[in-house]
Amino acid sequence: MTLLKVSNLTQRYGNHVAVNHIDLSVEAGQLVAFLGPNGAGKSTTINMLTGITRPQSGTIDLAGLKPGTRAYRHQIGVVFQNSVLDADLTVRQNLMWRAGMYKQIDNAFVTRLMQAFDIETIAGQKYGSLSGGQRRRVDITRALLHKPRLLFLDEPSTGLDIQTRNKIWAVLNQLRVEFQMTIILTTHYLEEANIADYVYVIDHGEIIAADTVSDLKAKYAKDVLRVTTTDMAKLTALVDPQWPTTVKGHQVEIMVPDVDATIRFLTAARPLITGMELKRGDMNDIFVALTGKEIR
Incomplete structure (x- = not known):
């Protein structure tokens, strides 16, 4: 079943075309990787898909919902390149404040996430005092509190050690199977894309290749x-x-x-x-x- 359908998506900044009439189709439960060089248009695309910026043209449809609406925001979770949490609040305070933005939060599920990402022992520490790996695990927990149907991960592993990356992906893959959660990933760690169900390669704001990992390897590697x-x-x-x-x-x-x-x-x-x-x-x-x- 198609969860996310994107048609003719375009964004310009002055004379610069950051995203040039791209089309996307993402099935429910898929892990989809966006790959491309720096400045290719990946983050601009993510910003439009998450409703942060409005496209100059094109349509985005998430199971009948449109970006910018409350219903759309409640169906997605976002892990940004830079944290959006408060450095002066504790981990628990940050999570509880974010949980208050949604209705019917499953507290048992929140506890399960904290256990799965090994952040229960640091729940009383200020977020700003944490290491990079600890902050990233808290960021991902925050994005999952409301059981989103679609999770955006914008370069989530940058600067993380292999143990932290393995922990994060073990939990995410389990949740993806259990809840049919869909993930859209941008990453510079190309080995992460090996587990993707589908890959879009973006360059100069355009999709230059779109296929499964195995078919891309057969063509180009x-x-x-x-x-x-x-x-x-x-x-x-x-x-x-x-x-x-x-x-x-x-x-x-x-x-x-x-x-x-x-x-x-x-x-x-x-x-x-x-x-x-x-x-x-x-x-x-x-x-x-x-x-x-x-x-x-």
Whole structure:
């Protein structure tokens, strides 16, 4: 079932087109990743989807609800890049104040969230005194208090250690399964996008690719097999002519199409191989292939 439908969404700042007529379709329960370089239009898109800014044109429909309405706001949760909580209030005071903005808060669920994100022991501390990882876990708890149907995560893992990231995603994935909660994620940690159900790649305000992770990998991220040999001529003779190949001294790099083809080649070339390494195509390869190698 389609939960969020976006058509022809556009935003300009003067002569600069930040978001250029994009269309999105998000199914209920999906984890959808927005990827793109700095300044690509990701955060501008999130701001429009969350109702912070009004698009200059286009429509946003969340199960029949429109941004800017109370009903829409009560169906979404947002974790911003920068915290919106009060540094001088305790963790518990911040959460209770936010909970008061919604009707029929499930207090047992709030307690469960605090336990799941390991923030019960810091509930009496001022928010401003917390570490970055602790603040982020509180931020996410705050966004989930009212059991939103759609959770926006705008670069939620920036600066966090791997243990904190693993904890956050373990809890979010459990809630997503249990409540059919939908998540829209923007991130620069491309490995996080590997678990997404669908990926939109945005650049210069436009969607330049939209597909599942597996299909994007098949199109843009080839596996690279590096083989060392003492007889390059015999080894390269066994390589399929359609596979791009680069010889560097006693090592050859081969772009292989899939695992089965790789195994067949390695089996045939085994007597000639003195060393090998297989680098699987990943989200980093997809990102660079679509948006380029230049720093922006």
